Amino acid sequence: MLASGLLGSAAPVLADQPAKQIFGAAKLPAILPPSPIGFYSKGCLAGGIAIPNDGATWQAMRPSRNRRWGHPDLVALVERLSREAAAQDGWPGLLIGDISQPRGGPMLSGHASHQVGLDADVWLTPMPNRTLSAQERESLSATSMLKPNTLYVDDRVWTAAHARLLMRAASYPEVERIFIHPGIKKKLCDTWQGDRSAMGKLRPYYGHHYHFHIRIKCPPGANNCRSQSPPAQSSGCDKSLAWWFTDEPWAPAKPKKNDKPAPKKREIQLSDLPAACAAVASAPGPATEAQVTFGTADPIGRIAGANAASAVTASASAPMPVPGRIPVPKPRPSN
Numbered sequence: 001m002l003a004s005g006l007l008g009s010a011a012p013v014l015a016d017q018p019a020k021q022i023f024g025a026a027k028l029p030a031i032l033p034p035s036p037i038g039f040y041s042k043g044c045l046a047g048g049i050a051i052p053n054d055g056a057t058w059q060a061m062r063p064s065r066n067r068r069w070g071h072p073d074l075v076a077l078v079e080r081l082s083r084e085a086a087a088q089d090g091w092p093g094l095l096i097g098d099i100s101q102p103r104g105g106p107m108l109s110g111h112a113s114h115q116v117g118l119d120a121d122v123w124l125t126p127m128p129n130r131t132l133s134a135q136e137r138e139s140l141s142a143t144s145m146l147k148p149n150t151l152y153v154d155d156r157v158w159t160a161a162h163a164r165l166l167m168r169a170a171s172y173p174e175v176e177r178i179f180i181h182p183g184i185k186k187k188l189c190d191t192w193q194g195d196r197s198a199m200g201k202l203r204p205y206y207g208h209h210y211h212f213h214i215r216i217k218c219p220p221g222a223n224n225c226r227s228q229s230p231p232a233q234s235s236g237c238d239k240s241l242a243w244w245f246t247d248e249p250w251a252p253a254k255p256k257k258n259d260k261p262a263p264k265k266r267e268i269q270l271s272d273l274p275a276a277c278a279a280v281a282s283a284p285g286p287a288t289e290a291q292v293t294f295g296t297a298d299p300i301g302r303i304a305g306a307n308a309a310s311a312v313t314a315s316a317s318a319p320m321p322v323p324g325r326i327p328v329p330k331p332r333p334s335n
């Protein structure tokens with residue numbers, strides 16, 4: 001039990017703690033109805049589930065990061081992509097990179113986004129036809145699709161199956177964007193012969209030549225989820241892509257005149273995130289990871305039901321190691 005004396009003093013301290021420390025410490029998700037809260041780059045995740053480390057058509061990489069968690073719709077989509085790509089695209093299986101932390105939120109390393117359980121990284125390296133060891137999953141490097149020191153795809157590593165995998169991922173209606181290196185976008189623009197109606201969802205961006213990044217829309221009814229405006233209807237195989245092959249995007253930022261040293265960037269605090277994220281941070285978790293892993297029907301609902309039936313289950317569950325429960329502030333009117 002939490003000592004009630006902690007509440008008054010601990011809550012403000014927690015609210016002033018960098019959010020990445022709080023969310024980076026969560027080992028298990030918040031047992032709340034599944035809900036992405038806030039925006040892809042500023043929010044958290046209630047009711048996340050894990051994709052298993054292994055499936056018939058995927059293996060999760062970098063297990064020590066504990067970022068296999070997502071909104072159930074995203075986890076289901078990644079599983080579906082893995083299965084359909086294996087069956088129809090000649091892509092043997094997905095190596096899955098980061099999704100989100102168990103409760104989403106900012107991370108101690110990497111990624112500005114991936115905070116609400118609607119973003120997933122998938123390697124551009126096909127899954128090998130054997131189960132990788134835990135050690136290999138930590139140390140194996142992904143394959144860049146680019147010719148060294150260029151912005152262009154290396155045809156010795158790029159295959160037609162890569163193109164089919166990417167176009168399939170973009171084709172799903174719930175997928176709003178796929179982030180991919182401009183060189184890869186160019187390759188698809190130049191060579192894809194099939195249906196091009198989803199081409200515009202493939203968004204050229206820095207990085208993303210070792211992996212691609214799937215972003216799904218706010219699920220229907222997710223009222224706390226802040227949506228992003230959809231990409232333009234056009235294919236994007238146009239001036240906006242050509243711009244990436246100029247110097248402008250790659251030029252180092254020019255120092256301004258009278259440049260003072262940049263003020264130290266203030267860390268995002270829990271209180272900077274949507275108000276509901278405080279409840280996500282302090283909500284109880286499940287007793288075990290298995291209870292909230294993809295493959296169990298309605299995992300959150302089952303646990304919530306069990307918790308309601310038995311107060312013992314609730315107290316035995318493992319909330320995040322936070323010093324106290326946080327009173328939930330009223331949502332701001334703008335939310």
Ligand SMILES: [Zn+2]
Pocket residue numbers: 111114119120121212213
């Ligand atoms: Zn990503």
